[in-house]
Amino acid sequence: xxxxxxxxxxxxxxxxxxxxxxxxxxxxxxxxxxxxxxxxxxxxxxxxxxxxxxxxxxxxxxxxxxxxxxxxxxxxxxxxxxxxxxxxxxxxxxxxxxxxxxxxxxxxxxxxxxxxxxxxxxxxxxxxxxxxxxxxxxxxxxxxxxxxxxxxxxxxxxxxxxxxxxxxxxxxxxxxxxxxxxxxxxxxxxxxxxxxxxxxxxxxxxxxxxxxxxxxxxxxxxxxxxxxxxxxxxxxxxxxxxxxxxxxxxxxxxxxxxxxxxxxxxxxxxxxxxxxxxxxxxxxxxxxxxxxxxxxxxxxxxxxxxxxxxxxxxxxxxxxxxxxxxxxxxxxxxxxxxxxxxxxxxxxxxxxxxxxxxxxxxxxxxxxxxxxxxxxxxxxxxxx
Numbered sequence: 457x458x459x460x461x462x463x464x465x466x467x468x469x470x471x472x473x474x475x476x477x478x479x480x481x482x483x484x485x486x487x488x489x490x491x492x493x494x495x496x497x498x499x500x501x502x503x504x505x506x507x508x509x510x511x512x513x514x515x516x517x518x519x520x521x522x523x524x525x526x527x528x529x530x531x532x533x534x535x536x537x538x539x540x541x542x543x544x545x546x547x548x549x550x551x552x553x554x555x556x557x558x559x560x561x562x563x564x565x566x567x568x569x570x571x572x573x574x575x576x577x578x579x580x581x582x583x584x585x586x587x588x589x590x591x592x593x594x595x596x597x598x599x600x601x602x603x604x605x606x607x608x609x610x611x612x613x614x615x616x617x618x619x620x621x622x623x624x625x626x627x628x629x630x631x632x633x634x635x636x637x638x639x640x641x642x643x644x645x646x647x648x649x650x651x652x653x654x655x656x657x658x659x660x661x662x663x664x665x666x667x668x669x670x671x672x673x674x675x676x677x678x679x680x681x682x683x684x685x686x687x688x689x690x691x692x693x694x695x696x697x698x699x700x701x702x703x704x705x706x707x708x709x710x711x712x713x714x715x716x717x718x719x720x721x722x723x724x725x726x727x728x729x730x731x732x733x734x735x736x737x738x739x740x741x742x743x744x745x746x747x748x749x750x751x752x753x754x755x756x757x758x759x760x761x762x763x764x765x766x767x768x769x770x771x772x773x774x775x776x777x778x779x780x781x782x783x784x785x786x787x788x789x790x791x792x793x794x795x796x797x798x799x800x801x802x803x804x805x806x807x808x809x810x811x812x813x814x815x816x817x818x819x820x821x822x823x824x825x826x827x828x829x830x831x832x833x834x835x836x837x838x839x840x
Contacts (some may be wrong), residue, residue, distance in 0.1 A: 458559050460609070461534040462487045462551070464542050465521035467509030470498040472544035477505050479548035480540060488528060489542075490521040518606075519620065519627020526615040534612060537560070541606040550607065550647040557645050558609045563698070564641030565614070565632060567600070568607030576651040588629055591674045595681040596636040597751025600644065602631060603629055607647055613698060614640060617690055626669040633677050639689035681748050715753055717828025723753040724760040725821030732813035734806040760820060770805055773812045777804030780811070 462484050466473060473489070480487055489509040491498055493516070502509045510524055522539055531536050536558055540546050548652035550568060557566045572582060581604070606628070614631075617638055620698045632642060690698040730743035747757050763769075778786040781804060786793065794801065 457535070458555065458562065459533065459535045459560070460484065460555055460803065461525070461529045461532070461537050463522065463525040463537045463539045464489045465492060465493040465518050465527075465539060465606075466490060466498055466542045467515065467518070467521075468494045468496045468497040468498070469542040469544075470494065470501045473498065473501050473542050474505060476540065476544050476546075476691070476826070477484060477507060477544055480551065483548055483551050484538075486534070488525055490525050492516060492518070492521045509807065517622075517624035517627070519625070519631075520623040522610070522627065523615065523620075523623070526610065526612055528835050529612045530615070538609045539606060545649050545651060546607045547648050547650070549626075550645075553645050553647065554607065554609050557643055558611075561641055561643050563611055563613075564643050565635055566609035566633075567602055567642065567644045568605050568647035568663075569602040569644040570605050570607075570647060570649040571680070572649070574649060574651070576653055577649075578651065581651075588670075592629075593751075594745060594748045595633050595677050597748050598636055598642060600642055602644060603632060605647075611640070617698065622669070622673060624669055626673045627671060628705055630673055630677070635727060637689075640746050681744075715756075715828070717825045718829045720753055720756050721821040721825030722750075723747070723757045723819040724824040726752055726800060727748070727757040727760040728764055728820045729817035731761040732769050732773070732809055732816050734770070734802075734809040755826070758782050760824070763820060764816070769812065769816065773808035774801055774805045775808065777806070777808030780804075780807055 462480050464473070464476060464480070464487065466489050476485065477489070487507060489502055489507050491502065491509055491511040493512045493514050499511070501699075510528060512520070512524070521759060524557070525537050525539070536555075538551060538558075540548070554566045554568055558564070572585075582735045585602055585604055589600055592598065592600045592603055608628075610631075614635060618631060618634045618640075620634065628782070636642060637771045640806065664797055726741060726746055730746070733739045735742075743757070743761065746752065747754055775786055778801075
């Protein structure tokens, strides 16, 4: 059964805390305020509300406030935490929608996707949301609209497996990316949002420092996403607990049940296309970036890439390029044609690859698609 704890991370929002707390209490009684060393009269307001709270000895960041709440939730047998910002931008009436979605997807992070078709939405918020969404797709292949919403549900068990390095606003980006890599889901629910006028707005987002943190984080996450190394993933076992999944077993099972033949075919074609192009260095970057951005099957893409390795495909490209330049095939392979004329052969390699790459990709993509269809129907490999 779902047992949620509503968490209000707090830093210098004493003016709006009472309204947020009262609104939440209309729907849920289990509420925890994590006071991240506020310097206003937050402690007095918390006492007047009679709320359960934890206070940091010094300001540690919103991410650490959430981690503190997760530890408290685990100690007190809560299954999930639902975070809501203390600035009164979120509507407590939306909380049940997130909890209902969490009941449907108990091992997923549930994000309240804010409706920006409202008044006073800062341009920086719109840009930040689009910026984070773009990099999330590159890093995970998933389309997530609102990476920066503070209205979220986290499974408490998630924090046993994900150890974020970030403790400020960048935490909310890192936890989502690493959760997806580990096999957890992410779901979004439409929610309302309200922004005060510019002169009334209070934000603790430090334009330079926090943007720098997020930029550094995205750089690290993107580099990790581009590495051809499987992520450690987890799956729910028969007793309801999460257990590590052997990444090599995942690769073995791709064609049997877990993937559509169409996606496997596209993944293989993408890999072979870039692997065949005569663009050393650049092609690898494009290959790996596309795997993430288009949410392709990583194991299949990285495996099929080997089909384009030398010497056959580069030699074929040179032959085709030579024919395109001269109208007949290269038949002599000697010191002159391969040595003194090496510059010409490199140009022909590049030229020929523009023809060979798409054709070879199409052929391999169709073959993988058809093989996947046969495996799905149990015609081949049915007993393995």
